[in-house]
Amino acid sequence: MSVPHLKIDNLRVAVGDKEILQGLSLEIKGGEIHAIMGPNGTGKSTLASTLMGHPHFHVTHGTVELDGQNVLEMDVDERARAGLFLAMQYPSEISGVTTADFLRTAINVKRGPGNELSLMKFIRKLEEKMKILEMDDAFAQRYLNEGFSGGEKKRNEILQMMMLEPRVCILDEIDSGLDIDALKVVANGVNSMRSPERSFLIITHYQRLLNYIKPDFVHVMMQGRIVKSGGPELAIRLEEEGYDAIKEELGIIDETVGQEA
Amino acid sequence: MTVETKAELTQSYITSISRELDEPDWLLELRMQGYQYSQSLELPKPEKTSIKDWNVTNFNFHLDERPIKAWDELPEEVKRLIGQETSKANVLIHKNGRPVFSQLDQRLQDQGVIFKDLHRAVKEHGDLVRRYLGQLVDAGENKLTAIHTALFNCGIFLYVPKNIEVDVPLQGIWWQEDGEVGILPHILVVAEAGSKVTYVENTLGAEQGAAVNHYVAEVFVGPGAGVSFAALDNLGAGVTNYVWRRAQVERDGRMDWALGQMHDGDTLSDNLTLLKGDGSAAESKSVAIGRGNQSQNFVQKIIHIGKASDGLILGHAVMKDSARGIFNGISKIEKGATKANGQQTERVLMLSDQARGDANPILLIDEDDVKAGHAASVGQVDKMQLFYLMSRGIPKEEAERLIILGFLNPVVEKIPIEGIKNQLIQVIERKVKP
Numbered sequence: 001m002s003v004p005h006l007k008i009d010n011l012r013v014a015v016g017d018k019e020i021l022q023g024l025s026l027e028i029k030g031g032e033i034h035a036i037m038g039p040n041g042t043g044k045s046t047l048a049s050t051l052m053g054h055p056h057f058h059v060t061h062g063t064v065e066l067d068g069q070n071v072l073e074m075d076v077d078e079r080a081r082a083g084l085f086l087a088m089q090y091p092s093e094i095s096g097v098t099t100a101d102f103l104r105t106a107i108n109v110k111r112g113p114g115n116e117l118s119l120m121k122f123i124r125k126l127e128e129k130m131k132i133l134e135m136d137d138a139f140a141q142r143y144l145n146e147g148f149s150g151g152e153k154k155r156n157e158i159l160q161m162m163m164l165e166p167r168v169c170i171l172d173e174i175d176s177g178l179d180i181d182a183l184k185v186v187a188n189g190v191n192s193m194r195s196p197e198r199s200f201l202i203i204t205h206y207q208r209l210l211n212y213i214k215p216d217f218v219h220v221m222m223q224g225r226i227v228k229s230g231g232p233e234l235a236i237r238l239e240e241e242g243y244d245a246i247k248e249e250l251g252i253i254d255e256t257v258g259q260e261a
Numbered sequence: 262m263t264v265e266t267k268a269e270l271t272q273s274y275i276t277s278i279s280r281e282l283d284e285p286d287w288l289l290e291l292r293m294q295g296y297q298y299s300q301s302l303e304l305p306k307p308e309k310t311s312i313k314d315w316n317v318t319n320f321n322f323h324l325d326e327r328p329i330k331a332w333d334e335l336p337e338e339v340k341r342l343i344g345q346e347t348s349k350a351n352v353l354i355h356k357n358g359r360p361v362f363s364q365l366d367q368r369l370q371d372q373g374v375i376f377k378d379l380h381r382a383v384k385e386h387g388d389l390v391r392r393y394l395g396q397l398v399d400a401g402e403n404k405l406t407a408i409h410t411a412l413f414n415c416g417i418f419l420y421v422p423k424n425i426e427v428d429v430p431l432q433g434i435w436w437q438e439d440g441e442v443g444i445l446p447h448i449l450v451v452a453e454a455g456s457k458v459t460y461v462e463n464t465l466g467a468e469q470g471a472a473v474n475h476y477v478a479e480v481f482v483g484p485g486a487g488v489s490f491a492a493l494d495n496l497g498a499g500v501t502n503y504v505w506r507r508a509q510v511e512r513d514g515r516m517d518w519a520l521g522q523m524h525d526g527d528t529l530s531d532n533l534t535l536l537k538g539d540g541s542a543a544e545s546k547s548v549a550i551g552r553g554n555q556s557q558n559f560v561q562k563i564i565h566i567g568k569a570s571d572g573l574i575l576g577h578a579v580m581k582d583s584a585r586g587i588f589n590g591i592s593k594i595e596k597g598a599t600k601a602n603g604q605q606t607e608r609v610l611m612l613s614d615q616a617r618g619d620a621n622p623i624l625l626i627d628e629d630d631v632k633a634g635h636a637a638s639v640g641q642v643d644k645m646q647l648f649y650l651m652s653r654g655i656p657k658e659e660a661e662r663l664i665i666l667g668f669l670n671p672v673v674e675k676i677p678i679e680g681i682k683n684q685l686i687q688v689i690e691r692k693v694k695p
Binding site: 052055075079080081085086088091094097102103105106109144160 | 671
């Protein structure tokens with residue numbers, strides 16, 4: 001059960017009657033870090049959201065399996081307890097609920113009744129992770145994401161990831177809106193979690209993040225599918241030649257799914 | 262031995278009550294005025310809420326309750342309401358409308374702080390009480406205020422002398438042990454110039470029984486003074502509530518209301534603050550839950566008379582089952598109140614299709630050089646917030662509970678005593694359980 005195996009097969013996803021993902025397949029094994037890159041409007045965020053069970057997207061075809069279990073049949077909270085985690089691009093703000101209380105609830109739900117983490121241990125762990133992310137202590141008592149800057153929200157996502165210790169971590173454009181220093185800190189947090197029993201799916205627009213989090217596999221998404229896969233060198237090639245080079249190579253004229261997803 | 266009688270809106274009954282409570286003539290006269298008005302005036306007609314069939318005078322009175330001499334005599338459920346270390350608690354307990362227990366730190370007494378049941382205060386500080394009683398809620402306003410004036414049976418007088426800052430919260434408890442007994446308290450708070458005080462009250466209602474709660478609180482905030490008034494209203498479904506809470510704030514004074522309006526019966530609640538002096542400020546925060554077949558009408562109003570007066574109204578309510586709730590926020594800025602700032606937010610969270618919630622923000626502005634703003638919304642639990650919490654492994658029901666608690670938190674966080682704060686959370690959780 002420990003080493004996660006995520007298998008996405010021929011996934012087609014729509015929003016309303018607009019099809020975004022058009023037959024995406026991907027396999028991620030424990031210990032692997034996969035990066036998905038691509039221009040805007042190609043369905044990258046849709047993939048991330050769909051895996052987590054976002055209510056706006058519906059799957060029209062294909063399967064997603066985690067350790068042989070059908071993920072698409074699980075409710076959002078079940079998927080989380082099975083080990084999935086999504087660091088969101090636009091996290092919700094929830095007034096009146098502190099980050100600390102919310103995290104403690106989430107951790108204890110996972111651990112189950114009778115096996116809750118003591119308050120002392122929780123606080124110690126929280127302080128430890130907040131230190132790695134160079135977050136001010138005060139953050140834990142602030143209301144969840146309320147009044148947070150974009151960068152603070154991103155750091156809060158990574159803090160949650162470090163506290164919940166998921167098995168499959170999906171990071172949706174965790175680098176957007178971060179300056180170089182914040183980026184390094186976030187990458188540090190992610191790298192501290194690398195393990196053979198954990199896999200990462202990193203969605204990014206720019207190659208820069210991948211200088212700090214070295215991927216094992218890089219995929220390029222266009223027109224709602226993965227159109228090219230390779231190793232870390234593919235990211236470097238993209239940085240040097242741009243997406244146009246890939247489009248030309250593959251004979252793609254319009255890489256988007258037709259409308260802003 | 263308790264003497265229980267059925268309350269009557271008659272001159273002879275009112276006179277007998279006044280005699281029984283050993284009241285001075287001026288107080289009996291005040292009651293009689295109330296009686297006269299009750300015969301000539303109409304019931305108020307709140308918008309969209311018809312109260313003509315509501316219980317107004319059907320309740321009993323207890324004229325005598327044995328005083329409680331020691332902590333151990335208090336039943337567990339009352340002790341739990343104290344929420345502070347009992348020997349240090351500054352608390353005044355009324356049982357079935359009669360004062361039964363009071364405790365005030367000697368240190369505060371030495372400073373001249375008065376925290377007594379109203380009738381004792383009338384005896385010992387008559388002139389002081391008389392100066393303020395009825396100045397903000399007049400018997401002649403409508404039939405309900407008239408009835409209160411005629412029949413109120415108890416109350417609290419809280420007085421803080423000039424420049425005294427009371428650093429511990431003072432607590433009032435309204436314990437309705439008999440479900441047929443009416444609770445008709447009159448709370449009078451006077452904070453002289455430069456003083457500070459926090460008053461918090463909670464109720465313990467009987468589970469069964471039909472009665473009425475004719476409640477009035479008048480708060481006078483002197484120049485540069487600060488009063489915080491927190492309340493956890495939670496009487497049973499059989500009690501009909503008419504609640505009038507009013508404050509007047511002088512120059513540079515500050516009034517903070519934190520009202521957890523959790524009565525289970527039909528409720529009419531009027532919260533008004535007059536920002537009389539220049540630089541005066543007030544915050545009126547209220548949270549409410551409507552369930553079952555309850556009908557509730559809430560008004561939160563701030564009137565700006567002084568220049569640079571600052572007012573904030575916040576009303577958050579959760580509606581479920583077939584309950585009906587009307588939530589009115591009124592910011593009134595009078596001519597001459599230049600540089601005033603009146604802000605308000607009314608939000609209603611609907612948990613069922615049959616419930617009904619109206620959020621009505623009203624700005625009445627008669628001056629140009631001012632700031633005013635409002636936000637109102639009625640909606641269901643945000644699906645994105647639900648998705649976010651569930652994506653961390655929190656089951657749907659638990660996620661909803663967190664969102665609702667967060668929604669009502671603006672008042673929860675303002676309750677000064679930890680024990681009462683927890684009590685409010687418990688009441689909320691019990692009421693929103695599906």
